[in-house]
Amino acid sequence: ETGVTQTPRHLVMGMTNKKSLKCEQHLGHNAMYWYKQSAKKPLELMFVYNFKEQTENNSVPSRFSPECPNSSHLFLHLHTLQPEDSALYLCASSQDVGQGIRYFGPGTRLTVT
């Protein structure tokens, strides 16, 4: 049990669909993150939320829209995606200053057709 859950675990969507990824943590952490893991590329940071406020947007296209209604929940809304957006999307959370990210979710495997 990692303490960070993600749903759905697998998602197939067409380029014109709208879908959302959900992340939830019950660790009492105040920061949450979205990372993208594409084949044969390093993990890429997408967004950071700290105390529900977005503190980092790593030049992510607007077809990805994050939402953080509270410190325990993080969403990634997807619309008009491209096939190259197919990847594993990992959510993570952190609390202690200087201790890094120690908790990742299991990821959502997204396929865009």
Add this chain to the structure above:
Amino acid sequence: AQKITQTQPGMFVQEKEAVTLDCTYDTSDQSYGLFWYKQPSSGEMIFLIYQGSYDEQNATEGRYSLNFQKARKSANLVISASQLGDSAMYFCAMREGLTFNFGNEKLTFGTGTRLTIIP
């Protein structure tokens, strides 16, 4: 220039042998943190070990140890007495600078090493 370099795309190791996974990093910051993660085929990223740039001792966590050579900017992961369950992707990552924002940690990852343990 890449900030985290993992030069071994894949490794095959006999069960019960020790294995060293290489990681070099590039930063001009004096304060930084180095991390290793394991990612099994199921996809979840599992934290293994952490080394702070000011830590004088090499970090150890059970069978995992981090061989930290600051002058060489090297942070190799050593797994002692490898087990079949160690077969996975392993990622080295770095957090640069001091973390002034509470809980705001940004990591840069390497491309990973796929470790396969042979029975």
